[in-house]
Amino acid sequence: MxxxxxxxxxxxxxxxxxxxxxxxxxxxxxxxxxxxxxxxxxxxxxxxxxxxxxxxxxxxxxxxxxxxxxxxxxxxxxxxxxxxxxxxxxxxxxxxxxxxxxxxxxxxxxxxxxxPLWMADHPADPPQEAAGGSGEVYSKSHGLIMDGRVTAGIRTAERVLSSPTSPASARLDAEASVILGYSLLGMEEAEKRSARILREQGAGPGDVAGLMALTALSNARWRAGELGEGLSLGRAAVRYSDGVDPVWRLHFRLALAGKLANLREFDKAESLIDEAEAGLREPGTRVWDAAPAAMRARLFLQAGRVGDARRQAELATTAVDRDAVPLLRPLAYSVLSTILLYKGDLPAATEYLKRVQGESETDQAVLYSPQYGWTEVRIAVKREGPRAAVELFSDKYSHLPTQRSLYIEDPAAAAFLVRLALDVGDTDLRNSVLETIGGLAGDNPGISVLGLSALHANALVSGDPAVLSRIIAQSPDPLSVALATEELAKIYGAKEDPSRAKPGEAASPLNSACWSGLSDTERRIAYLVSAGMTNQQIAKRVHLSAHTVNYHLRKIYRKLNINTRVELARGAASYSSRAAIYSIEPE
Known part of the structure; x- marks a missing residue:
């Protein structure tokens, strides 16, 4: 480095x-x-x-x-x-x-x-005191917003701002609450207020309103696909937030953690979530435990740590009283729905999806994510076939294939949708996905996960095995690896000599339970073998010695009762296909 x-x-x-x-x-x-x-x-x-x-x-x-x-x-x-x-x-x-x-x-x-430009000369403001009064660790407006009653929270904060007798700390908290509320509602007023605050008064250490303004602008840039600016603004908010109350530091750290998780920088993201949680557990602060749990659930799911994701999502959805954060509950329900989809339990997956939709249909606001619609699309594919998803794109989710934030949150979505379009012969869907992911990758040079996502989607159209092998070897996203493995197997399978099978008998795939019994490292090595990589090449990719890779390979052969790399490659593809095109970690 x-x-x-x-x-x-x-x-x-x-x-x-x-x-x-x-x-x-x-x-x-x-x-x-x-x-x-x-x-x-x-x-x-x-x-x-x-x-x-x-x-x-x-x-x-x-x-x-x-x-x-x-x-x-x-x-x-x-x-x-x-x-x-x-x-x-x-x-x-x-x-x-x-x-x-x-x-x-x-x-x-x-x-x-x-x-921030203003930091060059801006003196460090003293940390603000808790604005809640009566021993509360958060203000009334902030609490209403976290409870999902965003409009009521904004009105309460505006009353504080309109009162000439409100103390400075309460005004800062109220301004931050207004920005947070409008940002959650997706209203341009959040950006306008943030720009005004930064233009007129700037932001310094301990200035919760200025730091919330940075975070709101960071989120807006991120959703628009301007990832570099989104990261820079988000990092600044975290960098200068040590002097603010833990209930506000939570927002700055979780917002940045979500962005880093989307880029598959899982260790950095998890560290920020840990810091946010530690702040909430400071003496006299213990509230909102569901917030770190919901964000961890999403992160673990993205990393392929399905068992951990499920446990965190259940913590987030069962939290009550001061631990609960209704604003984030749909995100946790979406994680549970996706996990059950991976496991093939469609009734349970559908039930959790209904809970997501039920929360969204109440008068309470929730954190928006394209994952809610994306989960419904994948359930429809699994339950009714690809054409059911295409029908959703022509009506309910017509915006989803061209929504940049979908591909930022789930880099495998582009390849999934292109394969879907190819299967049903929908050239308009295929072209809109390729144009969207191509533009997103082009606007963010240096963001490797997006570049690989665009390459992956185009490789499905061209049937390029070399690019698919590169995705398997280089992508930090487990879902993209599994998709590329399955596609590569299709290409190799089309070239396979049918005379190798016994008359009237198809080649038998490896037992799914045996494959699921492989460790995460063993499964990764198996995928890399399926891409045609040598032990030396695999060793560099997984940061092990070639001797250790060979040791793992022997264990894999024993577990799967096979003898050759060809059999292993075929088994990797077969398992990916049966696991709903996704590699999931055993619990």
């Missing part, structure tokens, strides 16, 4: 003009426009082209559709750290003034190098 010293060496290898270009660009943010660098350097854009070419060829910067983007937050931070502190502050103030003069977009108005 590249460290800070290596970044300094990489910078030192560049020309002085290119170093100057990168440093000015860095204070403008993770993404920037060439004309902004041009104005700050007082040079024409044309004269900066050679420096730009050098920045791109060195790997520091990539070209997106309408802007330039630093390859990673780590590189961006390294460039910022290379600027002496006095010069860095001057550049930040100049960038802020420049931004206001030219009324650029929110990220350039309010953002500098992974830090």
């Amino acid at each position: 590249v460290n800070g010293e290596q970044i300094l060496r990489l910078l030192g290898d560049l020309s002085m003009d290119c170093q100057r270009f990168l440093k000015v660009a860095a204070v403008l943010g993770r993404s920037f426009m060439l004309e902004d660098v041009s104005r700050m350097l007082d040079k024409s854009a044309a004269s900066l082209l050679s420096s730009l070419d050098e920045a791109i060829s060195s790997g520091f910067v990539v070209a997106a559709e309408h802007q330039l983007v630093f390859q990673s937050d780590f590189l961006l931070a390294g460039v910022i750290d290379s600027i002496p502190a006095p010069a860095r502050g001057a550049l930040q103030r100049e960038a802020m003034g420049h931004s206001r003069r030219h009324a650029q977009s929110l990220d350039r108005q309010f953002w500098v190098a992974g830090h």
Whole structure:
């Protein structure tokens, strides 16, 4: 992994003009426009082209559709750290003034190098006190919102803001509650208020309203498919939230954890959830245990840890009194519905789906997720066949195939839908999915899980076994691996010599129970074998020695009662198909 010293060496290898270009660009943010660098350097854009070419060829910067983007937050931070502190502050103030003069977009108005512009000179505000009164650890408006009574919570907070006698801490809490409420309702008012707060008063450590504004903008950018900006804003909210009450830190950490889980950075996401939960368990704070449990359930499901996901989802749905968070209950029900779908228990899966829909149809607000509709589509495919899902797309869920947030939350969805479209001959569905995932991946260079998702979907159309093997070997998403394994097996099966089977007898698949008995590591190795990888290649992929891979392979052969890699590859595909195209971890 590249460290800070290596970044300094990489910078030192560049020309002085290119170093100057990168440093000015860095204070403008993770993404920037060439004309902004041009104005700050007082040079024409044309004269900066050679420096730009050098920045791109060195790997520091990539070209997106309408802007330039630093390859990673780590590189961006390294460039910022290379600027002496006095010069860095001057550049930040100049960038802020420049931004206001030219009324650029929110990220350039309010953002500098992974830090809010206002943080350069904003004094640390003291941590606010709990705004609930009477010993409560949260305000009335905040509690109403978490209970799903969002409109009532907003009205209560607005009354606090309209009262000239409200103390400063209560006003900050009320402003944060209003932003949270409007954000949950999906209303543009959340972004407008957030932009106004950041423009007029900024945000500092302990400023819960400013940090909630950053989180609301982070969520809006994320849903729109602007993942880099969404991550940067979300990370800033977490970074400066140590001085706020645990009930507010919960929102900032869980929001960022959800984004990292979508990118399959599971360890980082779980760590943030642990931190949020630890805050809720501080002396005198114990509330809302269901919130971390619901988010863990979703994370564990994405990671293929089905048993853990089920236990966390059950905790979230059975929580009562101060532990309960009705706002997040549908997310946990959706996890349970999906798990039962994987296990083939369609009646139980449908029952939990009805609970999701029942919660959504009440007068209480719930956290929106495309997973609710997506779960219904997959149940329809399993119960009635692919055409039933296509009918849902023509009516109830016509928006779903082109909804970017679906592919962000579930990178396997693109391949699933393309296979569905191919099976029913729906070219419009196929093309809309390919266009949506292609645009999403193109707008977010460097987000590997999206790039692999787009490759996977296109490989189904072209029938490219090399790309499918790459998905199996490289994808961090267990569901995508299983889908690619099944598709690869179809391709190999079409080439298989039918004379190998006995007359009148089809090849017998491996016993499903035996396959389910493999450990997670053993199953991963089996999938990589099915992609045609050698033991040495597998060893690098799973971070084990070739000797250890061989040891696992012998155990797999014994468990499955087979003798060759060919039999193993065939069994991997057969199991994936019978498990509803998904690899699930035994409980």
